Amino acid sequence: MKRCATAALALVLPSFAHAYTLTVGAGPMDDQPSRFAEIDIGGSRFTEQQGTSTAKAAGETSTFGLKDMDSDTRLRTEDTLSQLGARKEGDHIIVSLPGDVLFDFDKSDIRADARPVLSKLASVLEAMPKVSVAIIGHTDSKGADDYNQRLSQDRAESVEVWLTDLGVASSFTTEGKGESSPVAPNALAAGSDNPEGRQKNRRVEFIIGGNP
Template sequence: MRHGIATLTCLSLLLAACGRTPPAAPASGDAAPTAGAPAPAAAPAAEGLTAGSIEFPVIPPIMVPSIIGSGPAQKQLEASMQALINPIDGITVRPANCATDGGLVNESGFTNVDAQGNLQRVSGQGVFEIGADGSGHAVTGDDVVEVAPDGSGSIINSAGTFEVQADGSGTYVGAYGNIELDGKGGGNWVGEFGNIENHGDGSGRWVGAEGSIEINADGSGKWIGGPEGIVENRGDGTGTVGAVAREVRMAPLPPLPPAGRFPLLDKFKPSGAPCGFVITLNDQVLFDFDKADIRPDAGKVLDTLATALGTVQASSLEVRGHTDAKGSDDYNQDLSERRARSVVAALQQRGAAAGASAHGYGETQPVAPNEINGKDNPGGRQLNRRVDIFVRT
């Protein structure tokens, strides 16, 4: 809605094949009978047309518009966590989020969680109330989303209104009309193509541009409004054509395929629980290119950072070094470790970060692509050259 609804133009292709005019019946005789010869017996009317010469229009399938579930609301939720906290030039701070094993998750997430794992976020991006099982409620600028634990729920946005049940049944009301599905192969669609009914047992009805077409589960059916006016198919190889019915051969009608089902809604996917914050330092703030020694002019930044850390009650502090993808894996791993150790040492010299650990992650945790379409991405590589300070609170 991943935004928008799948177009239904494929129906026009189906309909283009629907307006075929049955060929005219051949003349009842090609030559006058020979003089004196007895008149031949009249041929049955059913021999006037060959099998399959009356072809019913195809009843269009009921097209289910695509729905994205909680996707847009989920994106809004994550975007609401991206705001920087007290930014300093070259330094950003964001809330930290931890997985169930306590490890840092490299995504922004929720800021409030209760003892049962229920999460709440209220910001300019919207209001989010999410259960530990992924169900919940979200109101953003574009969507109102309700998701139940079984994947049922509702979405209201500019594309329309969806109501989805766990068995695949549901309704849609929007730009493409009204759709109802029973989850068992049956459904109705009222829209610009007319009224389509699918009974789920091979039978159905379409009232639209081609007239009125009915197909029964036994292969019989009726078409009113075509070139012949009225066509009836008995389902036994015979039928009648015209307002004044004449008998013809007619193949049984194929059954109508069952209608689809609505997909279940995506559940909200919280990354974990809030566990502190992450301070990110651009490598140019601290280091010269390809070096692990802190630059002399970085002292003021480190003084400010050490003072700020001294006011935080932290259970642990980890300095994490990262590089871009230039160079070998081993070299980048070593460089990231040396840079992390340099930052720990500099902070401890200023009376902060006692007991802090230093870890290098090389190029394994990029926050931006190092290449785009096979070409170097200098801006992305610069974002990846960084030092993160994970403060666990």
């Protein structure tokens, strides 16, 4: 499904870095609501990284290959991308956010406490208004294949609507891949369940620069 947003964004965010952590209760991971809170950095499953951009002065090569922006905007954007754990792959910048941070279990509505991290992503896209962005939803392997595909598509579309309503002017495409592209094993070698692996697989990826 393809949709295009053409509104303008006027978003001002604090310049200091926070630490956001996903915490999970002691019960089964699928049944525990995640909490996305502003706390000290610790050994959590999702921690916003401190800015680590290596391009510190005007004229230096951009860590993420950013172009067509002044040096202050570039450094600020690279710092935010570093906080979000972004990585560069070829001509694309990829940001992967945990599904348990963005959504409640089995839901596609954006969690209220996920808005700060999405606002940071919006500030990155605001600095690159002409870029295309592919939003791709992923699930773990629990449940029927067709249900997981629909859920992942619904989640990708939900994020697109949220960013568009905020005024992000990027050209978006959305796709749901269900359980077809895991980044970790859903089960251990002996065949038993792997909750940590399944949690990693529940995610939404943002491919800045469009589909590879």
